[in-house]
Amino acid sequence: MIGRLRGTLLEKQPPHLLIDVNGVGYEVQAPMTTFYRLPELGADVTLHTHLSVSETSQQLFAFAEERDRQLFRTLIKVSGVGPKMAIAILSGMESDDVVRCVREDKVTALTKVPGVGKKTAERLVIELRDRLKAWSAPREDLAGDLLPELETAGNGHQDEAESALIALGYKPTEAARMIAAAARQSPEAGSQELIRLALKSLSHL
Incomplete structure (x- = not known):
């Protein structure tokens, strides 16, 4: 299992990244909330990863923060939610906002994510409510401070x-x-x- 990558950021074309780790290029997929926190190309970067293996493919997903990977792993346990949908959810909302939607039964906000219909959003709220009880209190949004120069x-x-x-x-x-x-x-x-x-x-x- 590949749990973390530390190397040089070579390419970033949402939702894909290419990381050089000691001469080996790892292609990963990441949510936009991770892209906002990336340094410039050529800089060193450390990402938390999740390896998804199916009968037809192997995909590596990467996250700037451990808590984002934790929520990703929780999301894909929900019936009907695969890695692609989980990445879309974490692209449209910060982790704390997703948790707040679940805790406050905000189904409509979740349906704004591509591929998430009303039934899936309701399932997310029902199945995640208990699993996210221990989620820490919302932190300050760091995205603005960590955005690279535009x-x-x-x-x-x-x-x-x-x-x-x-x-x-x-x-x-x-x-x-x-x-x-x-x-x-x-x-x-x-x-x-x-x-x-x-x-x-x-x-x-």
């Missing part, structure tokens, strides 16, 4: 941001609408900031 936004950054949302499961037209709204809100934002703003607009609790 370049000036342009059409290229909007295209990158749209592609990232599509990869997370959003429909092309919906992704375009979300990024356009984010660009109007923050014209100087780079692609990662546009993604953050777009997802944040859907996860107001």
Whole structure:
């Protein structure tokens, strides 16, 4: 089992990352909440990982914080929730926000995640309520402090941001609408900031 990677960040194209560990390139998938915390390309990075093995594939998922990996592992235990949906959930909301949705029965907020219908959201609330009782109190949101320096936004950054949302499961037209709204809100934002703003607009609790 691969539980942690420490190496050089070579590529980051949501939801995929490439990490060089002593000459071996590990391709991993990560939620956007982890992307917000990544350093610049070429920098050292340490990520907590989860290896998912099925009959047809092996996938490695990576998280900036242990608590995010813990919640990911809890989510995939829910009937009908696979790794892809769990990554989408953790891309649209911080871990503490997901827990709050469960504790406060906020089914509608969960249905804003691609692939999460009303029945799945209700199942998440029912099955996770007891499992998340011991979850620690919400911490301060560190995303703003850990965001890498952003370049000036342009059409290229909007295209990158749209592609990232599509990869997370959003429909092309919906992704375009979300990024356009984010660009109007923050014209100087780079692609990662546009993604953050777009997802944040859907996860107001």
